[in-house]
Amino acid sequence: QENPVVLITYYSQSGNTEKLAQAVAKGAKSVPEVEVKLLPIDQVGESDVLEASAIIVGSPVYNANVAPAIQEFINSWPFEGSPMKNKIGAAFSTGGGISIGEELVMLNILHSMLIYGMIVVGGEETETAFGASAVTGEGPFGEGEMDDLFLKKGFGLGSRVAKLVVSFHNPPDWK
Numbered sequence: 001q002e003n004p005v006v007l008i009t010y011y012s013q014s015g016n017t018e019k020l021a022q023a024v025a026k027g028a029k030s031v032p033e034v035e036v037k038l039l040p041i042d043q044v045g046e047s048d049v050l051e052a053s054a055i056i057v058g059s060p061v062y063n064a065n066v067a068p069a070i071q072e073f074i075n076s077w078p079f080e081g082s083p084m085k086n087k088i089g090a091a092f093s094t095g096g097g098i099s100i101g102e103e104l105v106m107l108n109i110l111h112s113m114l115i116y117g118m119i120v121v122g123g124e125e126t127e128t129a130f131g132a133s134a135v136t137g138e139g140p141f142g143e144g145e146m147d148d149l150f151l152k153k154g155f156g157l158g159s160r161v162a163k164l165v166v167s168f169h170n171p172p173d174w175k
């Protein structure tokens with residue numbers, strides 16, 4: 001039996017969300033028995049979406065909303081016959097400021113996943129209850145390297161989703 005696929009996909013104009021996506025992928029790859037795919041959103045086809053057992057979507061904060069490309073991507077998922085039902089979903093975001101949209105963006109992604117019948121989860125810790133987020137342009141969190149604190153959150157999100165996928169893939173005997 002093939003390993004279940006965890007798809008991590010993101011939109012990133014200036015590289016911040018991509019950095020966080022790489023940390024999420026690292027976390028997912030730390031779990032054996034999953035295949036991890038890390039792709040920018042414009043390189044994801046419908047077959048990637050359909051074959052994935054889990055999808056982790058990342059967006060920058062744009063005026064307290066997801067980037068339009070992210071919403072278009074989610075809107076393009078197949079709906080008839082509920083092929084997305086019971087896939088695991090999770091979210092991450094990066095925003096320039098502290099608390100000016102990161103949570104809204106993650107929750108918006110999760111809301112949309114719920115419409116498709118997906119099972120949505122946050123990260124490993126209370127600090128990633130809604131997913132992993134990073135501040136990229138305020139106070140000590142300026143341009144350049146992403147703070148380790150945020151990369152760890154991304155890692156934890158990826159590893160939690162991958163662990164869940166493995167346990168879903170090998171269901172216990174519930175009888």
Ligand SMILES: Cc1cc2nc3c(=O)[nH]c(=O)nc-3n(C[C@H](O)[C@H](O)[C@H](O)COP(=O)(O)O)c2cc1C
Nearest residue numbers: 012013014015016017060061063064094095096097
């Ligand atoms: C059009 C636009 C709107 C933005 N609006 C917000 C905002 O409402 N809140 C915020 O925290 N950051 C905002 N930002 C900053 C980005 O979210 C931040 O720089 C993010 O890390 C960019 O991600 P990227 O490098 O992956 O493109 C905005 C940036 C742009 C270009």
